[in-house]
Amino acid sequence: MTGVTDVLVVAPHPDDDVIGCGGSIAKHVRDGARVTVVIVIGRERSALDDAVTDAEFAAETEAAAKALGVHRCIRFDEPSRDFTLSRRVHLNLVRVRGRCGRRWSTCPTTTTTTSSTGWCTS
Template structure:
């Protein structure tokens, strides 16, 4: 989308922003938009991660965001597998929305199999309503409705989608950003996965190339 000034991406976990909409992020940034990424849950450690420090985990996200051209990354560091809805968490997201005042918002789609992805979807939808209301003044001034709110796919591919973006020009940036999550690649080759999914979506929607697909969750009414 050209003419978009500000974009906000709500990611449940570090790397979801790349898998779900990394090509779109790079496209927005290349077109001059300011992109804010809000990562809700902190990285969970596994047996592969004994030698990785918290600082190195954080640097992976910073490096990935830099590759995509992200202007600001906000890490809320909520506990993994113990994510709870709270006024504080909602206000943290509302504050980020009101500070950014985005024309386009990305969040996980509403039917992802991962329970935390679904929780962050609900969090995002509720925070969007809160950010536009005249209440919750402690989180800043109310914002206008975004022009477009899109649900992206990560763990569970979308069975139905309404929006397609050609990311051929930005595919390598997406793959390189995924490569910044070095500790994640010890678990699985997500860099190969994002390339393969983009190729599949390109073939499915256009007969070739590379694409990201989205659920359209909200389109602003025009007067």
């Protein structure tokens, strides 16, 4: 055990947690930490994205979190278009952080091709 007991992963979009921090999540779970994932923005559909229902997509998101051993997965379902970090979103993140303990360190992803992929904090 690394001494980290609670880990909070904040992912801007669905699946950014798994793609950007999946390895770190698995390591922290293996080491005994309770991992909470927050997904800020809701599902963004493209014109070709009609094969999977919203319920199925939500179930996939939960299944991925469960497969990694995530203790709790929280979805804010903020709109993707014209997203702004509002006071409400900020306060929601503060509340979640308060429930996840006070020990923090950052593990930013460095191998992604987009600047919006999530980060891990513990």
